[in-house]
Amino acid sequence: GDSVTQMEGPVTLSEEAFLTINCTYTATGYPSLFWYVQYPGEGLQLLLKATKADDKGSNKGFEATYRKETTSFHLEKGSVQVSDSAVYFCALKDKSSGSARQLTFGSGTQLTVLP
Amino acid sequence: DAGVIQSPRHEVTEMGQEVTLRCKPISGHNSLFWYRQTMMRGLELLIYFNNNVPIDDSGMPEDRFSAKMPNASFSTLKIQPSEPRDSAVYFCASRGTGVDEQYFGPGTRLTVT
Numbered sequence: 452g453d454s455v456t457q458m459e460g461p462v463t464l465s466e467e468a469f470l471t472i473n474c475t476y477t478a479t480g481y482p483s484l485f486w487y488v489q490y491p492g493e494g495l496q497l498l499l500k501a502t503k504a505d506d507k508g509s510n511k512g513f514e515a516t517y518r519k520e521t522t523s524f525h526l527e528k529g530s531v532q533v534s535d536s537a538v539y540f541c542a543l544k545d546k547s548s549g550s551a552r553q554l555t556f557g558s559g560t561q562l563t564v565l566p
Numbered sequence: 567d568a569g570v571i572q573s574p575r576h577e578v579t580e581m582g583q584e585v586t587l588r589c590k591p592i593s594g595h596n597s598l599f600w601y602r603q604t605m606m607r608g609l610e611l612l613i614y615f616n617n618n619v620p621i622d623d624s625g626m627p628e629d630r631f632s633a634k635m636p637n638a639s640f641s642t643l644k645i646q647p648s649e650p651r652d653s654a655v656y657f658c659a660s661r662g663t664g665v666d667e668q669y670f671g672p673g674t675r676l677t678v679t
Contacts, residue, residue: 487670494659494671496670502666553599
């Protein structure tokens, strides 16, 4: 079945450091890929997405490139801010026919950015 | 757009009591999802509806849990009787036609003592 594997956290960085959160996936079809962010006390928010191989999703300085050859969708940001402290979830939606129409989420990675 | 609305935001109840969580999806969305989030188990899909019809309830933990969607703008998740292990944050999410991304509500934090 479909699955998403994220790097384990927590991740602690200083402000302005470079961020990478690794995400790899297993899917029977050709999935769409997503990153969601959950700020403390809030629900998950869609951060970015990519729907086909080599697509790059970007938003708020975050980027992730859909790599079919490595089945990966790593999240990156060049300079993190304290306000980026949150839990980040990688997710996929398999588009092949017959798949349940739901998202498969990774376990989440806690990011803390220190001033 | 108001986004997905959940109520109550916080619920504290005693073991054995009935708990009802409510969700109003984004207007025009035709799919609705209920999730449970805990530290131990992470984010779990409990049930989802498409056009008000339950499609997959395999994530519902046991018969104490039930969910309904009487119309396109309202859904409930009920736990009867509640137990301390049901303590978690419960999220509702909705999705529009022809898209894959889901939009989450702020969640209901349930504490069962």
